[in-house]
Amino acid sequence: MKTIILGVTGSIAAYKAADIVSQLMKRNMDVHVVMTKNGAELITPLTMQSLSRNRVFVDTLQEDDPSEVIHVNLPQKADMILIAPATANIIAKIAHGIADDMLSSMVLAAHDIPKLIAPAMNTRMYENIATQKNLATLKEYGWHEIKPRISRLACGYEGLGALAEVDVIIKALEEHLA
Secondary structure, X not given: OOEEEEEEOOOHHHHHHHHHHHHHHHOOOEEEEEEOHHHHHHOOHHHHHHHHOOOOEOOOOOOOOOOOOHHHHHHHHXXXXXXXXXXXXXXXXXXXXXXXXXXXXXXXXXXXXXXXXXXXXXXXXXXXXXXXXXHHHHHHOOEEEOOOEEEEOOOOOEEEEEOOOHHHHHHHHHHHHO
């Protein structure tokens, strides 16, 4: 059984993370969801916990077991980290080594495992030079981007920035685990 850390951030596409968890569970994977506070505002940790059958982590100080430091230990047990949806904010944090929440702290503690990131944001944000430079930096660090798609976005624009379809995300995950 493969252990997957699924990072969920504050994109309106956060609701699709529930389907990602369901699809991974059908494939007999051990899914551990780590949410940013904004992600937890869009889809509840209880929903993700019910689907994954694992505790969901949001707060870096959420350390219930004194014998374990979750943000360091869980990434050492994981076979992969997938962040879907990934906002421009989490992309920038990871690119610059900022660890100010549970998800970004776990990312810094994860080594020698595949790391996938699926951006989801407004077209102008995705195409912004800062976001593109941050994504290029992530690639240098060994991250693999699951490209967003062109669609009607929550802001009303039509353009590039919608989260990749769930089946595309699952296929990329399976290819990187193989």
